[in-house]
């Protein structure tokens with residue numbers, strides 16, 4: 833086998849392997865994983881505030897807005913557990929999304945006062961859902 837062919841073969845097999853790995857990962861987006869990602873993004877917002885790093889705040893707000901969805905199976909379980917409260921749960925999620933939009937705009941206009949206000953509203957948004965739904969949903973997802 834020529835060295836070039838070898839390189840092509842090796843890179844093909846690596847490519848195949850890594851696409852399999854991501855497929856497996858995609859099947860395992862639990863709600864907890866989504867939440868843990870949100871926590872990291874929120875911590876980075878705090879870091880951006882402390883360091884006056886508007887680019888970091890902007891990047892983190894965008895990540896909050898584009899957070900991955902949990903797997904379909906997980907979402908089905910949640911729908912079942914929440915029943916008629918699904919609308920209220922969704923509304924809590926919307927609060928976090930809209931505060932993340934405010935945060936993004938504030939960071940883009942480099943307005944630290946607006947950033948800290950949106951940051952506070954964001955945290956309140958997290959707590960607003962947790963206080964009402966965290967235990968119930970957590971139990972249902974176990």
Ligand code: HEC
Pocket residue numbers: 863864867868870871874921922924925928954955957958959961962965966967969970971973
């Ligand atoms: C719409 C409801 C809702 C909103 C909004 C929400 N959470 Fe959660 N969060 C939950 C639920 C439900 C759980 C429990 C999940 C479980 O135990 O499987 C949870 C759990 C968590 C956990 C614990 C994960 C673990 O490993 O046990 C963290 C961290 C977290 N949320 C962070 C956040 C942050 C940060 C925000 C705001 C940016 C946020 N959440 C907004 C519903 C929400």
